[in-house]
Amino acid sequence: MEVGARDMSPASVPQIAFDRLELNRILTVYGRMVAAGEWRDYALDFLEEVAVFSIFRRASEMPLYRIEKRPRLRAKQGQYSVIAAGGVILKRGHDLAQVLKVFDKKLLKALAAE
Numbered sequence: 001m002e003v004g005a006r007d008m009s010p011a012s013v014p015q016i017a018f019d020r021l022e023l024n025r026i027l028t029v030y031g032r033m034v035a036a037g038e039w040r041d042y043a044l045d046f047l048e049e050v051a052v053f054s055i056f057r058r059a060s061e062m063p064l065y066r067i068e069k070r071p072r073l074r075a076k077q078g079q080y081s082v083i084a085a086g087g088v089i090l091k092r093g094h095d096l097a098q099v100l101k102v103f104d105k106k107l108l109k110a111l112a113a114e
Contacts, residue, residue: 015046018053018069022096026053026067029100038106039064065090067100 018026033039033055041056043063050070054063066083073079078093082102091102 014048016049016051016069016071017046018044018051022069023053025096025100029103030055033103033106069096 030039030042030053038057039055040058043052043054043056045052045054049072050068052069053067055065055067056063062085064085068081068083069079070081071079074094078095078099080094080096080099081092082090082099084090091099093099
């Protein structure tokens with residue numbers, strides 16, 4: 001390899017990921033919304049600067065919401081955020097459990113509609 005050249009093989013590119021506790025919290029909220037009939041599918045993306053949990057009503061659609069983890073923003077406004085389909089940031093913060101509370105009202109509304 002040349003001096004200064006970067007190894008860009010898939011194994012050498014660092015990825016951001018959700019840890020087990022974070023994923024458990026996200027999947028708990030996701031499971032409740034699936035049980036309420038609001039959500040149907042999800043996707044995970046682990047990239048160089050962000051980990052994304054995308055939530056879909058149907059697999060063929062654009063995601064309704066994206067839950068993102070950006071460690072680079074940890075010291076600023078917080079590494080976790082919930083982003084709506086139009087790109088609007090619904091909530092951002094340092095604590096994932098607090099950020100996920102943005103879905104509490106949506107869950108109550110879905111359960112009341114049954």
